[in-house]
Amino acid sequence: MLLLGMGPDGHTCSLFPEHKLLQEQGLWVASLTDSPKPPPSRITLTLPVLNNCSSAVFVCTGSGKAEAVKDVLENAKSRLPSALVRPHSGELHWVLDQSAAEKLSKT
Numbered sequence: 001m002l003l004l005g006m007g008p009d010g011h012t013c014s015l016f017p018e019h020k021l022l023q024e025q026g027l028w029v030a031s032l033t034d035s036p037k038p039p040p041s042r043i044t045l046t047l048p049v050l051n052n053c054s055s056a057v058f059v060c061t062g063s064g065k066a067e068a069v070k071d072v073l074e075n076a077k078s079r080l081p082s083a084l085v086r087p088h089s090g091e092l093h094w095v096l097d098q099s100a101a102e103k104l105s106k107t
Helices: 063-074
Strands: 002-004 029-032 042-045 055-060 091-096
Touching: 063 091
Parallel strands: 002 055, 055 091
Antiparallel strands: 029 042
16 A cells, blocks of 8 residues: 655655656656755656555645645546556545645535
């Protein structure tokens, strides 16, 4: 099981929106030195690893995440990194507090 968080910009692990590491298919773990958020140098698991898990659970809290939560969960074409976590043969769960869920449709 992977326990994941999501930043207000929709990043997860150290996979940031529009970053070249979102395209990485050969490495399980990758480094980056150009993180848009401090610290600039990081290591991260790549999407092939995240999508090979048996269970992924995102835990998001706070209203600062509400827009990204809405985009990831309600926009089928979202390209935010958190939206790209889709376990191939596993489960995906989201745990949200009321503030993080405040912009979701009520249907």
